[in-house]
Amino acid sequence: MPLSTIPRLPLAFTPTPLTRLPRLTSLFNKVDLWIKRDDQTGLGLGGNKTRKLEFLLADALQKGCDTVITAGAAQSNHCRQTAAAAASQGLECHLVLGGDPPETLTGNALLDVLFGANLHWTGEQRKGEQLPAIIKLLEEKGRKPYMIPYGGSNEIGALGYVYAMQELQQQLTEQQQTIDTIIFASSSAGTHAGLMVGAHLTGFTGNIIGIGIDKTELSYGSEHAQYIVDLSNKTAEKLKLNKRFSHDEMILNTDYFGEGYGIVGTVEKEAIGLMARHEGIVLDPVYTGRAMAGLIDMIRQDKLEDAKNVLFWHTGGAPAVFHYSDKLV
Numbered sequence: 187m188p189l190s191t192i193p194r195l196p197l198a199f200t201p202t203p204l205t206r207l208p209r210l211t212s213l214f215n216k217v218d219l220w221i222k223r224d225d226q227t228g229l230g231l232g233g234n235k236t237r238k239l240e241f242l243l244a245d246a247l248q249k250g251c252d253t254v255i256t257a258g259a260a261q262s263n264h265c266r267q268t269a270a271a272a273a274s275q276g277l278e279c280h281l282v283l284g285g286d287p288p289e290t291l292t293g294n295a296l297l298d299v300l301f302g303a304n305l306h307w308t309g310e311q312r313k314g315e316q317l318p319a320i321i322k323l324l325e326e327k328g329r330k331p332y333m334i335p336y337g338g339s340n341e342i343g344a345l346g347y348v349y350a351m352q353e354l355q356q357q358l359t360e361q362q363q364t365i366d367t368i369i370f371a372s373s374s375a376g377t378h379a380g381l382m383v384g385a386h387l388t389g390f391t392g393n394i395i396g397i398g399i400d401k402t403e404l405s406y407g408s409e410h411a412q413y414i415v416d417l418s419n420k421t422a423e424k425l426k427l428n429k430r431f432s433h434d435e436m437i438l439n440t441d442y443f444g445e446g447y448g449i450v451g452t453v454e455k456e457a458i459g460l461m462a463r464h465e466g467i468v469l470d471p472v473y474t475g476r477a478m479a480g481l482i483d484m485i486r487q488d489k490l491e492d493a494k495n496v497l498f499w500h501t502g503g504a505p506a507v508f509h510y511s512d513k514l515v
Contacts, residue, residue: 230270233502284312337374351384372396470503
C-alpha cells in the first residue's frame with residue numbers, strides 16, 4: 187500500500203531544513219556533522235510529534251471523532267503538539283499528565299493551557315493509567331474521543347517518520363550529499379520504527395542509531411528493543427510491505443541514561459551549551475540534549491567506526507528549556 191494513499195492531515199512545515207553543522211564539525215574534527223531540523227516543523231513551536239499527528243489526526247477526523255486524548259509527562263512535548271494540533275482543527279483536547287499541578291505553569295505545560303487543552307493531573311500515575319476512566323467519562327457526556335497513544339507511537343503515528351525518511355532522501359539527492367549514520371533520541375519508539383521502515387523503502391543502507399533516553403520510559407534493554415522491532419513490523423504490515431524486521435537491524439544505544447529521565451546532568455548541559463554557542467541551535471534538556479551528549483561522547487571515544495557523514499535528527503522540545511532554566515545556566 188503506497189504511503190500516499192493513507193489519510194494525512196498537513197500540519198507540519200515540510201521539508202524541514204537539512205543543513206551542515208560547520209562549527210561543531212571543526213570542533214571535533216573527526217566526522218562531518220549534519221542536522222535535520224524537525225524542531226522547525228512549525229506547529230505549536232515544532233517537534234517530531236507533529237509528523238505523527240498528521241496521520242493520527244487524519245485518522246481521528248475520518249472516524250468522526252470530536253475529541254482527542256493522550257498522556258505524557260508534565261513537560262511532554264507530545265502533549266503540547268497534540269494540544270496545538272487539536273486547536274488547529276477545532277477538536278476538544280484532554281491531556282493526562284503525570285505529577286501534581288504546579289504552582290506556576292512553565293514551558294510545555296503553559297503552552298498546553300494556551301492551546302486550550304484540559305489538563306488532568308494524575309500524581310504518581312505517570313503512564314496514562316487514568317486514560318480509560320477519563321475516556322469513559324467523556325463518552326458519557328456525549329463526546330466521541332480518539333485516544334492517541336503515549337508519544338503518538340503506534341503503526342499510524344510511525345508513518346510520519348516513514349514519510350520523513352522519504353523527505354530526507356529527496357533532500358540528499360538534491361544536495362548531492364550522502365549520510366552514513368543517523369543519530370536521534372529514541373523514547374516511545376514511533377520515530378525509531380518509522381525511520382527503520384522508511385530506510386527499507388528508500389534503500390538507505392547507513393546506520394540508524396537511537397540514543398535511549400530513559401530506562402523506565404517503557405521498558406528499555408532487550409524488552410524495549412523488542413517493542414521497537416514489533417512496532418517496525420506493525421508499520422510495515424500497515425503498508426503491506428513484504429518485510430520483517432529483526433533485532434539485528436535495530437540499533438538502540440542505552441549507554442546514556444544519565445541521572446534519570448528529565449534530570450539534567452553535566453553531559454546534557456555541555457551538549458546544550460555547545461550546540462547553542464557554536465551553531466545557535468537550541469536543544470531540549472530531556473531528549474535532544476541527552477542524544478547530542480551521546481553523539482559527542484561517541485565521537486570523542488571513536489565509537490562511530492567508519493562513519494564520515496553523521497546526521498543528528500533534531501526532534502524538538504525547545505519549550506522545556508524554560509522549565510529547566512535553573513539547571514542550564
